[in-house]
Amino acid sequence: MGYCYSFPQLTNYFKSKLGKHSSLCNNEPLQIGLYLTDRCTLSCSWCLRQSPSSDNYGNGFEKKRDDITLERAKEILSFFPKAGHVNFAGFGEPLMVNDLFRINAEFKKRQMRTSIITNGTLLLDRLNEVLQANFKYISISLNSLDAKNYAIICGSSENTFYNVLKGIQLLVERRKSSKPRVHISFVLTRDLFNRTPEIVKLAQELHVDCLDLHNVISHNNYNDYDNVLTTDDKEVAAKISEWKNQKYTVHINWPTLVKKGLEKPVRICKPLWNWLGIDMEGNTAGCHKAMGTDKKYGNIFKEGNNVWNNDFRKNLRKSFVDGCNFLYDCCRTCVVGQP
Numbered sequence: 363m364g365y366c367y368s369f370p371q372l373t374n375y376f377k378s379k380l381g382k383h384s385s386l387c388n389n390e391p392l393q394i395g396l397y398l399t400d401r402c403t404l405s406c407s408w409c410l411r412q413s414p415s416s417d418n419y420g421n422g423f424e425k426k427r428d429d430i431t432l433e434r435a436k437e438i439l440s441f442f443p444k445a446g447h448v449n450f451a452g453f454g455e456p457l458m459v460n461d462l463f464r465i466n467a468e469f470k471k472r473q474m475r476t477s478i479i480t481n482g483t484l485l486l487d488r489l490n491e492v493l494q495a496n497f498k499y500i501s502i503s504l505n506s507l508d509a510k511n512y513a514i515i516c517g518s519s520e521n522t523f524y525n526v527l528k529g530i531q532l533l534v535e536r537r538k539s540s541k542p543r544v545h546i547s548f549v550l551t552r553d554l555f556n557r558t559p560e561i562v563k564l565a566q567e568l569h570v571d572c573l574d575l576h577n578v579i580s581h582n583n584y585n586d587y588d589n590v591l592t593t594d595d596k597e598v599a600a601k602i603s604e605w606k607n608q609k610y611t612v613h614i615n616w617p618t619l620v621k622k623g624l625e626k627p628v629r630i631c632k633p634l635w636n637w638l639g640i641d642m643e644g645n646t647a648g649c650h651k652a653m654g655t656d657k658k659y660g661n662i663f664k665e666g667n668n669v670w671n672n673d674f675r676k677n678l679r680k681s682f683v684d685g686c687n688f689l690y691d692c693c694r695t696c697v698v699g700q701p
Contacts, residue, residue: 397452485529
């Protein structure tokens with residue numbers, strides 16, 4: 363964890379690491395995923411909230427709620443003061459939020475590490491603020507190798523793609539020492555998977571610290587494996603094995619392959635015992651991958667810190683501890699419970 367944490371935070375950390383996995387979690391969350399806004403600078407074709415082509419668009423996902431405020435963020439944090447890390451993320455673009463850096467400064471006062479996931483479109487506009495924020499890391503979701511394709515899949519202009527790349531370059535050049543750590547991430551569709559060497563080359567040319575390569579999550583149909591990288595695809599597995607054996611100047615987190623037809627978890631879903639996502643209305647996330655924030659998973663302003671051990675979470679944890687069949691279809695294609 364590090365020397366900068368408070369004694370209650372460190373106690374909470376070791377309670378998490380040394381405790382046994384059970385339906386009731388005795389530690390508080392180690393990390394809070396704070397969903398700041400529904401607004402975004404892009405309308406990516408796969409996004410549940412931003413894309414008009416999404417099956418969820420028209421079911422309330424297209425509605426834009428008010429951004430989180432400093433006071434609301436402080437109120438949320440008061441329920442879990444022992445958390446040691448807050449990640450700013452969500453279905454929108456965090457750098458659009460007016461109070462973002464005031465919220466970050468408030469959390470820093472409480473000896474918390476902070477990080478941010480962004481699409482990078484506002485990096486050039488807010489570069490100085492980002493550099494002064496003392497983030498542990500900043501992750502930029504890129505998902506395209508060329509401006510033309512970026513404009514098509516992200517609903518933006520080709521010039522936006524070049525501005526994102528420029529923002530990454532300046533961030534790397536102007537940061538102090540190696541802080542913040544700079545990540546870029548790609549979701550590897552099958553088409554993009556074949557261009558993985560080009561993605562690695564781009565990451566090395568940008569001199570970022572880490573390249574995160576993610577498998578596809580089929581949000582709309584969890585029985586659809588057409589675009590998912592699976593274990594039974596021997597060519598995909600062979601290529602990843604070959605690429606892993608090469609040396610790079612950037613750290614790479616390779617995608618986890620999904621086993622088709624998996625009915626039970628092979629591994630514990632660890633984030634269920636250490637991570638909690640919360641949005642501006644206090645709704646919590648069902649998990650850190652596939653189930654976004656929704657009142658059906660619990661609301662922090664209605665349940666208080668009991669939301670961490672409500673019936674939904676206890677039942678979900680128990681299903682993993684007992685090795686039962688997945689309670690939710692999305693778990694079948696999630697990489698966390700895979701072999």
